[in-house]
Amino acid sequence: MKKWTVILEIFLKEGIFDPQGKTVKDALHNLGFKEVEEVRIGKVLKIDILGENKEEIISKVKKMSEIFLANPVTEDFVIRVEE
Amino acid sequence: MKKWTVILEIFLKEGIFDPQGKTVKDALHNLGFKEVEEVRIGKVLKIDILGENKEEIISKVKKMSEIFLANPVTEDFVIRVEE
Structure with a gap:
């Protein structure tokens, strides 16, 4: 069998407030970005x-992802296989 | 100006023990993966x-990433621009 590396990104669904993201955005603005x-x-x-x-x-x-890694109620996930 | 979406992934450097990753791996094994x-x-x-x-x-x-988002001592980051 071959070895694969998979990248799995898990984000809160669009429309669900992400306070951590908001805090980082505000901090980046304060830093001039x-x-x-x-x-x-x-x-x-x-x-x-x-x-x-x-x-x-x-x-x-x-x-x-569906049974364990992500919460299907609040999160979306993206799977990418690295070549 | 155009709007871009950038994905920034931040991982602990290779060689630094990642206890959270180890725990998830063990749990996946217990689930049969x-x-x-x-x-x-x-x-x-x-x-x-x-x-x-x-x-x-x-x-x-x-x-x-260098000045704020990642810790250059312990973390590596990858930047990807979504088209």
Whole structure:
């Protein structure tokens, strides 16, 4: 089996207030980065995983996200396989 | 000026023990995902920012990361501009 590296990004759903992101945006403005319009903060997981092909890997990481890693009520996730 | 979305991923440097990642890996094994070899957990920021071109945007986000968002002693970061 081949080893794959998967990046899984988990953010609060659009429309759910992200106070941590707001705080960072305000701090960036205070530091002079006024061109920043919005900041959202999430978790990112780098997962090394064994598998036969890309489709199998994506399907497994999707399952992990749905049952354990992300909260489907409040969070969205994006899966990216690094080549 | 154009609006850009930048994804900034911040991880502990390779070689620094990541106890949160270890805990998640162990939990995934207990759930049956034995093919997971390693998990590293970090922060991800989605930044909406105004600017003229991609090079300018990357340079600004790099500066923010170095002076404020990441800890250069313990963390590495990756910047990706979404098209």
